Amino acid sequence: MSSLEITNAHKNYGAVEVLKDICLDVSSGEFVVFVGPSGCGKSTLLRMIAGLEEISGGEIRLDGQVINDTDPARRGVAMVFQSYALYPHMTVAENMGFTLKLSRAPKREITEKVDQAARILQLEKLLDRKPGQLSGGQKQRVAIGRAIVREPKVFLFDEPLSNLDAELRIQMRAELALLHKRLGSTMIYVTHDQVEAMTLADKMVVMNGGVIQQVGRPLDLYDDPDNMFVAGFVGTPRMNFLEAEVAGLNAGTVEARLSGSDSGLRFAHGGAGLSVGQKVTLGIRPEHIALSDHGGSATFPLSIGFVEELGESTCVHGEIPGGARVTVLSHGARFADDRQVHTCFDPAKVLVFDQQGRRVRSG
Amino acid sequence: MSIALLPRMSRITPWSVAKWTLAICIAIVAAFPIWWMFNVVFADPGQPVSLNPRLYPTSFSSGISNIQRVLTETGYLRAYYVSVAYTILTIAGVLLVSSMAAFEFALFDFPGKRILFAVVMLSLMVPMAATLIPTYLLVARLGWLNTMQGLVLPGLASAFGLFMLTQFMKSIPREMLEAARLDGASHFQLYWHVALPLSRTALVTLAILTFMKTWGNFIWPLVVSQKPEMFTVSQVVSLFNSPLSHTTVDVVMTANLLAAVPPLIFFLIFQRRIVEGIASTGSKG
Amino acid sequence: MRLTKSLPNFMMLTPFMLLFGAFFLYPILSGFGYSFFDWDGIHEPAFVGLKNYEMILNARSSRIAATNLLTYVMITVPLGVSVAFGLALLVDHFQGFWARFFRSVYFVPVVMPLFLAATIWRWIYAPNFGVLNLILGWFGFENVRFLTDPDVMLYSLIGVDVWVSAGFNMVILLAGLKDIPRHYYEAARLDGANKLQEIRYVTLPMIRPVMIFVVTYSFISALQVFDIPWLLTGSSFLDYGGRRDALLFPVMDMMGRGFGRLGFGQAAAYGFLLTLVIVAITATIFAFQRKKENG
Numbered sequence: 055m056s057s058l059e060i061t062n063a064h065k066n067y068g069a070v071e072v073l074k075d076i077c078l079d080v081s082s083g084e085f086v087v088f089v090g091p092s093g094c095g096k097s098t099l100l101r102m103i104a105g106l107e108e109i110s111g112g113e114i115r116l117d118g119q120v121i122n123d124t125d126p127a128r129r130g131v132a133m134v135f136q137s138y139a140l141y142p143h144m145t146v147a148e149n150m151g152f153t154l155k156l157s158r159a160p161k162r163e164i165t166e167k168v169d170q171a172a173r174i175l176q177l178e179k180l181l182d183r184k185p186g187q188l189s190g191g192q193k194q195r196v197a198i199g200r201a202i203v204r205e206p207k208v209f210l211f212d213e214p215l216s217n218l219d220a221e222l223r224i225q226m227r228a229e230l231a232l233l234h235k236r237l238g239s240t241m242i243y244v245t246h247d248q249v250e251a252m253t254l255a256d257k258m259v260v261m262n263g264g265v266i267q268q269v270g271r272p273l274d275l276y277d278d279p280d281n282m283f284v285a286g287f288v289g290t291p292r293m294n295f296l297e298a299e300v301a302g303l304n305a306g307t308v309e310a311r312l313s314g315s316d317s318g319l320r321f322a323h324g325g326a327g328l329s330v331g332q333k334v335t336l337g338i339r340p341e342h343i344a345l346s347d348h349g350g351s352a353t354f355p356l357s358i359g360f361v362e363e364l365g366e367s368t369c370v371h372g373e374i375p376g377g378a379r380v381t382v383l384s385h386g387a388r389f390a391d392d393r394q395v396h397t398c399f400d401p402a403k404v405l406v407f408d409q410q411g412r413r414v415r416s417g
Numbered sequence: 418m419s420i421a422l423l424p425r426m427s428r429i430t431p432w433s434v435a436k437w438t439l440a441i442c443i444a445i446v447a448a449f450p451i452w453w454m455f456n457v458v459f460a461d462p463g464q465p466v467s468l469n470p471r472l473y474p475t476s477f478s479s480g481i482s483n484i485q486r487v488l489t490e491t492g493y494l495r496a497y498y499v500s501v502a503y504t505i506l507t508i509a510g511v512l513l514v515s516s517m518a519a520f521e522f523a524l525f526d527f528p529g530k531r532i533l534f535a536v537v538m539l540s541l542m543v544p545m546a547a548t549l550i551p552t553y554l555l556v557a558r559l560g561w562l563n564t565m566q567g568l569v570l571p572g573l574a575s576a577f578g579l580f581m582l583t584q585f586m587k588s589i590p591r592e593m594l595e596a597a598r599l600d601g602a603s604h605f606q607l608y609w610h611v612a613l614p615l616s617r618t619a620l621v622t623l624a625i626l627t628f629m630k631t632w633g634n635f636i637w638p639l640v641v642s643q644k645p646e647m648f649t650v651s652q653v654v655s656l657f658n659s660p661l662s663h664t665t666v667d668v669v670m671t672a673n674l675l676a677a678v679p680p681l682i683f684f685l686i687f688q689r690r691i692v693e694g695i696a697s698t699g700s701k702g
Numbered sequence: 703m704r705l706t707k708s709l710p711n712f713m714m715l716t717p718f719m720l721l722f723g724a725f726f727l728y729p730i731l732s733g734f735g736y737s738f739f740d741w742d743g744i745h746e747p748a749f750v751g752l753k754n755y756e757m758i759l760n761a762r763s764s765r766i767a768a769t770n771l772l773t774y775v776m777i778t779v780p781l782g783v784s785v786a787f788g789l790a791l792l793v794d795h796f797q798g799f800w801a802r803f804f805r806s807v808y809f810v811p812v813v814m815p816l817f818l819a820a821t822i823w824r825w826i827y828a829p830n831f832g833v834l835n836l837i838l839g840w841f842g843f844e845n846v847r848f849l850t851d852p853d854v855m856l857y858s859l860i861g862v863d864v865w866v867s868a869g870f871n872m873v874i875l876l877a878g879l880k881d882i883p884r885h886y887y888e889a890a891r892l893d894g895a896n897k898l899q900e901i902r903y904v905t906l907p908m909i910r911p912v913m914i915f916v917v918t919y920s921f922i923s924a925l926q927v928f929d930i931p932w933l934l935t936g937s938s939f940l941d942y943g944g945r946r947d948a949l950l951f952p953v954m955d956m957m958g959r960g961f962g963r964l965g966f967g968q969a970a971a972y973g974f975l976l977t978l979v980i981v982a983i984t985a986t987i988f989a990f991q992r993k994k995e996n997g
């Protein structure tokens with residue numbers, strides 16, 4: 055049974071529509087990540103689920119109940135904010151117990167629940183401090199603790215790690231994954247960092263311009279994106295996109311000619327939905343291009359523009375004939391700038407997109 | 418520490434001598450009248466003031482007896498009660514009423530917000546002279562002359578207080594309120610548990626400024642409290658000083674000194690707050 | 703729909719708005735109404751049209767009050783602000799403890815309620831045995847009748863006024879000085895500016911907005927001057943303004959007409975006229991300042 059269902063949800067600010075026709079099912083216990091570029095409406099959607107933002111149209115159900123007009127406090131959701139939003143005048147324990155205090159819970163129960171949450175997050179020693187005396191990571195943990203104390207049906211996180219430094223972010227990421235495993239609750243998490251999304255998500259929701267682009271498991275989105283936006287957004291370095299024209303359709307393979315050059319490329323594709331002469335965009339991930347010193351059939355010469363050496367991998371940026379920029383990710387090899395090398399595209403990994411950016415699937 | 422407090426001797430220049438001389442002279446001018454008031458109270462009785470400019474206190478006991486006399490033989494003590502009540506009620510009322518309104522203006526949207534706020538802010542431009550007589554007439558018609566409510570209520574809707582607190586509360590992060598809403602806080606609880614505690618510094622500053630204004634208010638008690646039972650300290654002090662009162666200067670100065678004590682104590686305690694409060698309203702206004 | 707949703711907001715606003723309506727808006731409007739009536743507060747008010755305004759504008763006392771006010775404002779505002787600015791600069795040239803010390807001492811008079819400032823100075827100004835005359839006597843000066851010589855009284859008032867207000871304005875200006883980024887001074891020094899030029903070309907322009915606030919505020923309070931001259935002259939509702947009306951000011955005149963002669967209609971009209979003048983002057987300062995900023 056779905057624990058959270060969103061059907062045809064809209065959001066308008068005056069005449070501006072910031073969320074269009076959002077449909078999404080979240081199962082109980084799932085870790086769902088909303089990811090997308092800044093301003094795409096992730097926070098707005100999350101805040102609509104929380105009840106902090108009105109819903110202009112459509113329905114949100116939690117455990118079968120429509121919660122569109124339910125007071126945020128009664129929805130059974132808890133939210134962790136990017137800025138932590140801890141009450142500076144209360145101690146850590148008071149922060150975590152505030153919700154119980156408001157609902158007039160007995161003191162014993164408050165202490166018990168706060169202690170329990172503190173144990174989970176290793177906050178026991180900090181209970182009497184004020185937020186001003188905590189580090190960023192500790193504050194974040196208190197904010198999560200405050201959510202845990204509420205025992206919500208759904209945890210909502212709005213970019214909770216973006217105020218932390220890189221190292222702490224990775225550590226907290228792991229802790230969050232553990233926490234999810236331990237509590238088994240439904241969690242919805244917003245980020246614009248796709249690495250964070252890939253590592254945490256059971257289900258990833260890629261959004262752009264107020265529209266859900268694709269929903270799926272992280273690796274499914276990586277391997278089998280629905281459109282150019284998802285293909286480009288998921289994975290670093292970004293997928294290479296090459297303008298091309300279909301030159302020939304054979305059984306199981308398609309031949310294409312790159313725009314602005316005579317070079318041709320042959321790759322695996324059923325040919326469905328393609329016709330000779332059609333303009334398409336080909337997508338190939340940097341890690342699916344091999345580099346070699348020797349040319350051969352099905353290779354392109356690459357003039358190297360610059361090289362980023364990251365240690366375990368090397369990122370080579372250059373141009374192929376026709377002027378298209380290509381990024382290649384290689385492991386181990388060292389390359390000098392301004393050298394001519396040859397690239398070989400893995401024919402099984404080439405994706406085809408039509409003029410509208412929609413994926414043209416193989417079969 | 419003590420070395421750091423002394424001006425460094427190695428740097429005596431004509432400029433620094435002039436600077437220190439000027440600073441000290443002005444300090445004397447600023448402080449002398451108050452010092453002198455004190456000396457007159459604590460002076461040997463019977464010596465004509467003209468022979469002795471009273472540059473220092475000479476008799477502690479006669480000062481105490483002056484104070485005793487003023488407190489017991491005149492209506493001073495009663496006026497003190499009235500003034501204290503007037504001041505405390507005004508402070509409490511101003512803080513409560515303007516913080517509630519500031520909470521709404523600073524943090525929420527509702528129909529008519531801009532126009533309401535603009536009207537209140539425009540009132541800052543209107544001098545008290547414009548409202549004094551009609552407010553008096555209203556209070557008289559309500560039958561509130563010589564009552565505490567007549568003294569207090571007209572002063573509670575402080576546009577200045579509203580402005581100051583609104584500016585301050587605007588800096589409360591929206592997420593903090595949202596977190597509290599999710600924690601189950603009602604609208605009033607947001608105000609009480611989140612906005613008010615977070616505005617403590619501004620509230621303290623406003624309380625102090627309201628204290629100074631109310632304790633020193635002369636004109637409003639003058640028109641509203643006409644019966645001796647409702648006289649405030651300001652009126653009693655002005656009676657002591659009136660040409661018709663045949664009291665000696667030491668008694669008059671005792672009355673003055675007693676009126677000066679609360680603000681002076683406040684100043685000693687809250688010096689930094691007062692100075693910073695005034696400075697910040699100046700640079701924001 | 704939106705109104706019911708905003709109900710909690712309006713409930714929180716109610717206390718303030720009720721008080722504001724009752725003790726600000728209503729008095730303003732009713733005061734404007736009263737200004738067209740002849741009313742002693744006891745008998746039925748009688749409509750008199752513009753007669754109240756006419757009487758005020760033609761009265762000798764209001765002309766004296768206006769002249770006094772003009773002289774007073776023209777002196778006390780520039781003098782008070784200059785002294786305050788000088789004090790701010792002076793305090794700014796001290797550091798640490800001494801800066802705080804002098805700031806506090808200069809601020810002490812501000813803490814005094816106005817009525818106390820007036821009553822203390824009344825004795826300092828006293829003839830023959832007053833401290834000030836005593837000190838002047840040491841230097842061989844004649845006895846000055848600070849509070850009874852009509853040629854001197856206004857200046858005595860200004861003295862008290864500056865004593866009281868300088869610290870207040872100083873604190874605001876000092877905060878303004880502290881807000882000026884240091885590198886402007888460093889740049890000026892590199893350009894070879896001396897101390898005076900620094901004040902002229904860095905301090906004054908940078909402190910302008912604060913200065914304008916101080917000037918405007920001083921204007922508004924000076925135009926409503928009441929407590930100090932009232933008490934310096936030992937006034938009552940029946941006899942106010944001091945010798946030869948030398949310390950008669952509009953608010954005093956208004957109070958006297960209202961409470962002394964029970965002419966509440968006239969007093970209301972007086973208040974309304976005063977408001978017009980004060981708002982006009984404030985608006986002029988703002989407009990002037992706007993124009994200077996744009997031009």
Ligand SMILES: Nc1ncnc2c1ncn2[C@@H]1O[C@H](COP(=O)(O)OP(=O)(O)OP(=O)(O)O)[C@@H](O)[C@H]1O
Nearest residue numbers: 067070072090091092093094095096097098099246
């Ligand atoms: N109160 C508002 N009024 C008008 N437009 C708004 C309002 N709040 C948000 N928007 C718009 O809605 C869009 C979505 O905003 P939202 O905050 O959901 O983006 P986001 O995906 O969370 O971005 P980020 O990653 O930067 O947090 C943005 O284009 C924003 O400009």
Ligand SMILES: [Mg+2]
Nearest residue numbers: 096097098212
């Ligand atoms: Mg966001």
